[in-house]
Amino acid sequence: MRRPHFLLVILAIFGFVLFVATSQLRNQSFDGTASGIEGRVVIAAPVLVVLFGGDRFLAANLEAMRLAATGMDGGHSDIGYLIRSQQEVAKLNPCHEDNYYLANGLLTWGGADREGSEVLRRAMQCRFWDELPAFFYGFNQAFFDKDIAEASRALDLAAERATDNAAGFRKLAVMLRAESFADEKLALDYLIRQRDAAHNDPKLQQMLDKRVVRLQGLVSLRDAQRRFESENGSLQNLGQLVDYGLLTSLPEDPLRLGYELKDGRIILKKLQIAGIEDQP
Template identity: 35%
Template sequence: MKKLRILPLLVAVWALFAWASLQLRDAPRLDQQSVLRVRLPIPVQLAYAGGDPYLAANLNVFRSLMVDARISEGETYRVQGQLQADASFFNPRHEDNYYVASAILPWNGQVEAAQRVLLRAAQSREWDMWPAFFYAFNAMYFERDMARAGHWAEVAAQRDTSNADSLRAMAAKWYERGDDPQMALNILKAMREQSRDANFRALLQARMARLEGLQALRVAAAAYRAEHGAPPSRLEELLGYGGLPALPQDPLQLGYALSDDGQPVLVDHKR
């Protein structure tokens, strides 16, 4: 009898949900091929997927993959970070989700979201070295947490015996080193070589060019310091130093800046 009384209530709730969805169908919306604006609460996402968490995860990953690689708008990447974190909640083992998150999110100011995705993948995919490795790299490069970076690099070494020595050597270096554009460049090169998606490869190529520009600026900044005994106050002061004929152009049009101590850095969306 109790089940019979609950059934009409469930039907009414589902009918209300369906009616609300129909009302939103014709509402004006932004071009979702270019930008992201909407992230529904997790229970609503699950309801749209018919209660299937794996389908809900796939839908979020599909939405993330549909963003044009030429987009460099911060709000889009913020929403993408939320969608991919939600996907990892539904299915932490989703391979495409952690791979895309590692390649895109941290480079666009969404380090926390990327790390959430990667940590869940690293903890659940115990046979897979890559989420552990990418998590370690982000901890080193973006978060400057060398102890955590070294720990997860060693976890990656335990999962890939063929590269264990190299990974452990890398972990040792990460305990000692901080900001390393060349390390980041090597990671992006490897990801580009593994990808078959032309659009995705173009995005990685743009980010590689951006890092190469940063390297050139840092060589010039070191030469400037050696000659003047002080750091530069403007990027333009680096022209002519270290073989720098002109300021590098950022393909993503975000640009470069100087840190408080005069070190060239990448400009991100947070700034």
């Protein structure tokens, strides 16, 4: 009668030893130059399952609570830690509501759109009753990756699942296909609504506000770029917008990532994460 309990204890001890060994190996191989890798420890999903007696939903809940409490401090977020933690939570329970919502607000709009979109993709597949993951994922596919086909597919899926917002989702999908709107201004309106909806969580609202300010900077830069190019031809560098008097100064990004001119278009700089950026 005691044997199953004894086996669980053995498995838990084995999982803990495996985790310690993995952590030590990672510390020995870390060269101290990789941005986003150092810092807080993140336990791999299989180890968490063992440590919590095989209950992956309990493990996901507690890990999500831990990352929410430790990944944000004084209005600043540890993006590298959040990426790794939220990816593990998504493996444990892709349906986790807090995980996908935080991933969209903090990762996607904090310079790690690919990693945030992956958490949303898992949630979209799992939460078949919920239109929001599909909406967030679709919007991000359009704004960041310019993948109109994938964005439209996700928005159509959101419309199928929606109640009150079905018409709005379908309209947005049609607009995306027609490419008939200024996406950065639509994105700003969307992000402002997200920030305002977080009024019950001042810490989250403060961090989303920084994303709003960041996007406002992009809107002002692109407006200035359009005015510049209507009279002077292609923009060669952002400094020309100040030199020609279109801006008094370049906008400051509160996330300190900044903006860049790429293929003739001003975009948000992305977070550079060693070991992730090189992946296909």
